[in-house]
Each structure stands twice: as C-alpha cells, then as structure tokens.
Amino acid sequence: MAPVDDVIAWRESLNHLLECKTGQLVFEDFLRTEYSEENLQFWLACEDYKRMTSVKEMTAAASRIYVKFVQVDAPRQINIDCATREGISENISQPGPNCFDVAQRLIYGLMENDCYPRFLKSEIYQALLEQAEQQ
Template sequence: MMLWHGESHSTISWSVKCLCFSSAAGRLVFEDFLRTEYSEENILFWLACEDYRKTTSQTEVMTAAKRIYAEFVQVDAPRQINIDCVTREEISQNLTQPWPNCFDRAQRLIYGLMGNDCYPRFLKSEIYQALLEQAEQLRKEREAKSSADASPND
C-alpha cells in the first residue's frame, strides 16, 4: 500500500500509540491488516459505534442500534465481536430504548482488544514495516530536495 502525500510523519507516530484511529489513512491500513487476520469486525464495529454516537434522530438511533446489534453483537452475528456475555446482554436489553452511548462498554472492550492484541502485531507486520520504509524513503527524498534547493546556484 502506498503512502498518501504528507502521511510519512503520521505513519511513524502510529507506533507511539494507537494513533492510526485518528487518521483516515491509518484506519484503512489497520483495517487491511485486520482483514488478513480475519478480525476486521473489530475496527468495523468501532467505526460503526463512532457513527452511531453522532446520530441525532431517534428513528435513526433505533435503526442504527438494531443494525449494529444484528451485525456485530448478537450471538452468531455475521461479524460477531468478542465481548463478554454480560455486555452482550446489557446491549440486548438497551435495544428497546437505545441511547447514544449504549455501545460504549463494548466499544471500549474492542478498542482495548485491538490496542493490546492486534495493534502490537500490526506494528510488527510486513504491511506496517513496508509503510515505515516508504516513510523513510520520502523523508530522505525531501531532505535531498531541501538540500538541493538550499544550495547556491552556480
């Protein structure tokens, strides 16, 4: 995967902590990595929860909550996330009157799972290592261009 222009600094900072979530490019690369591990449901759930929290219409909240539950939370869901039965049951009970943060506990659990389990493997992956190499190459090219631009013309 190629870096987007201006992403080299961000790419390197992803290794400091789970900053890829604040970068669209980072989320895409991390999602690609999770797909290779057959665990992309984690980031897809996390993103669905982020969108859900921004929903304002009560009708849309109800629809979105049911969709998230059916896709990620219920037992045998197509993209079932790995959460404890207490959290799963709590969400199930909240579906009758969903509120903006009814998925927060599950979202925190999944974020922790990604941060403590998937993300360290991502930082050691070939995908991430290739991005680091691209970022380093871009940095060297920029330094060379800056040096050439700063040199007096003969």
Template sequence: MGKISRRFSLTGRLCCFPKDPLEDIETWSESVDKVLGCKAGQMAFREFLKTEYSEENILFWLACEEYKKIKTVPEMISSANRIYSEFVQTEAPKQINIDCTTRENITKNISQPNLTSFDSAQKLIYSLMARDCYPRFLKSDIYQGLLRRNDSR
C-alpha cells in the first residue's frame, strides 16, 4: 500500500462513525452521491482529486453544503464572502472552473447573499466531478487499494 492509503486509513480511524467507515466502500462504485454521502468517501475522493490538482472542486462543493445549513444573516454574509474569495472570484487561491456568466452572477449578487447564492456554481462543479473525475476515481490506485484492503479483511 502506498503512502496515501496508510494516511487515509489512519484518518478514517479518527472519525467517529458508528461502524468502520470502509464497510460501505463497495457502494461507492454505484454513484458519486454514495462517495460524497459519507466522510470516508469524501476523504478518499479528496485524496484522489489532490493527485489531479483539482481538490478545489470537492472543497467548494463541501463549503456549499455547509453554507446551505446557515441560520443567521451575519453568518451567511461572512461565509458567502469567504467562499467567494476562496473559490469564485477571478484569481481566487482555489478558483473553481465555472463559466463566465455563472461567475458574473455570483459577483453581482455577493453583496446580498442568500442560501441559494452558490447553487448554480455548485451544480456545475458537481456535474464536473460526476462526469469527469468520478469515473477516474473508480479506476484509481486510491480506490482500488481501499477495495483490495477491504476485501482482505
């Protein structure tokens, strides 16, 4: 097993799951939703995306999921500005790959954010991950190594 698998297994053990987080690993091949629906899947997919230099996609998607749970306006404004400056604005440190129109719409409305401010961008990034990254993830050494390790237990 490579360095990534060891680090992943260590990280997986630190999580407080009711069962071993890798028990669901076979279901990850059913859909990208199965991967994104559990912490262990998110961590493995994130490790894979790092190898493809596209980790910002899952980080943005996760930030949007947290953003939708916000209950107060001040928290929403603060979080929206953080997401915007980290992922959306041109030359952002973790700039996501979205079309100009979507980026412009977010920029135009960022001064008055709401819980759906990032929905169109999040859908684009989800689609990119599902269509492009996810099939490669299933063939990757990271996923295949976890599958083998799970089978040998």
C-alpha cells in the first residue's frame, strides 16, 4: 500500500508519480489495461541508461533499448515519428549519453498529455485515493 502523501501527490504531476517506485508500478498496471505500458518501460529504461558511466555498459544498454522499443517492428515498439527513429538508428552504433533524449521527451509528453489524465480518472487510482483519504 502506498503512503497517503504519495498517492495524493501523484495528482500534482506525472513527475511526482514517476519519482515514486509504487507510483511507477501502479501507473504501469494502468497502462497495461490500455496496452501502452511500453511507454513507461521505455522511459524508465532511458532513465537507467542516462545514469550509466561505462561506455561498454551504455553501448550494450543502448542496443537493448533500440531492439526492444525503437526499431521498426520492435516487440514493444514506441510511438515516435520517423525522423526521431532514424536519428536514433544512425547513432546506435556509437551511442552517446543523450541518444534517446528526443524520443524520451516525446514519450513523456505522450504519457503526460494522454495517459496520465486518464490514469487520474481511472478506477485503479480512484480506489487508492479513497483508501489513502480514509487513513
């Protein structure tokens, strides 16, 4: 069960929601009901990627992210424009720390403007909020 303050703070912004591990899990459960959990999974993978310092580790992670989320027909393909996808494709052999930034911003915007407002109205969130407010 998420702490009351966390559940209430999730209403303030998508950022508040994503800063909380429990919030991420609840949001992912909601996204799964909309068949769009790949957005959050990609965003989180990018956050992990940006914290990496070893070039070898970054190269391997970039390749995994690309194959899983970015390339055309990827198993968890994210919804980004062709230019962004091509930009990543061109740089994937020598990925820099920012190689997914544009795509990550696009996906964050998609979640913030599309999925997040629906999450706040969802039964999943409303039930948690009700429990939190009763404590």
